[in-house]
Amino acid sequence: MNWDAIGAIAETIGVLGVIVTIGYLAIQVRQGNRQEAVHGVQAAVKEFVNTYAAVTADELNAENFRAGLSHFDELTRNDKAIFHSKMQLLASGLYQVMVMYESGMLPDEELYSKSESLFLSFVLSPGGNQWWEAYKHLPPRTFKVHVDKRLSDENLNITPANEDLDWYKFD
Numbered sequence: 001m002n003w004d005a006i007g008a009i010a011e012t013i014g015v016l017g018v019i020v021t022i023g024y025l026a027i028q029v030r031q032g033n034r035q036e037a038v039h040g041v042q043a044a045v046k047e048f049v050n051t052y053a054a055v056t057a058d059e060l061n062a063e064n065f066r067a068g069l070s071h072f073d074e075l076t077r078n079d080k081a082i083f084h085s086k087m088q089l090l091a092s093g094l095y096q097v098m099v100m101y102e103s104g105m106l107p108d109e110e111l112y113s114k115s116e117s118l119f120l121s122f123v124l125s126p127g128g129n130q131w132w133e134a135y136k137h138l139p140p141r142t143f144k145v146h147v148d149k150r151l152s153d154e155n156l157n158i159t160p161a162n163e164d165l166d167w168y169k170f171d
Contacts, residue, residue, distance in 0.1 A: 047096065051089040052118065061086075069162040072127030087122065087131050088138075094119045095143045117158050120150055124160040 056062035067075060068083030075083060097115050100106040122128040132151075136144045150156060 047093045051086070051093050055086050055090070066162070067127070068131065069122060069125040069127045069160075072130040075127075083127070084131060084135065087128070088135065090119055090122065091135070091139055091143070095139060098143065098146065116150070118161075120147070120156070120158050121161040121164060123147065123151065124158060125162040126160070128161070 054061065055065050064075075064079055064082050065086060067079065068087075072080065072083065094115055097106065097112060101109070101112040106112060123132045132147070136148070
């Protein structure tokens with residue numbers, strides 16, 4: 001064997017080593033991207049769930065939310081601002097969940113559907129509807145259009161939260 005042949009074999013082995021290394025790195029990057037996507041979905045869902053939990057986490061919050069769902073127009077300015085903040089956080093959380101669902105990053109249709117139904121049940125209440133009419137110009141257009149389309153669907157089978165769930169009823 002001559003030195004040229006040995007050099008060609010070494011070069012071939014080197015090229016194969018580079019190809020294997022690039023393939024390995026590509027797999028690692030893809031796995032990292034998937035993991036980041038999963039963490040993003042988890043964060044969006046967790047934010048929505050935590051916001052929902054905080055809405056009625058204590059007596060003062062629960063009372064404000066119940067009153068807002070039933071009689072938004074009768075709330076004081078401060079109570080309207082508090083109710084608005086809660087609803088805005090819920091809307092933002094649902095929007096994040098919606099974007100992830102529509103992009104395929106959140107494959108769980110039931111989780112998306114239940115999150116959407118919960119938000120819509122709030123907006124279907126008298127006070128929630130008043131809030132939505134005042135607020136809906138602020139979120140992204142796609143979210144506004146989606147919510148309005150769902151609310152106008154004659155086949156929508158969602159009961160307003162203040163009629164359906166005892167803890168949201170305002171006496």
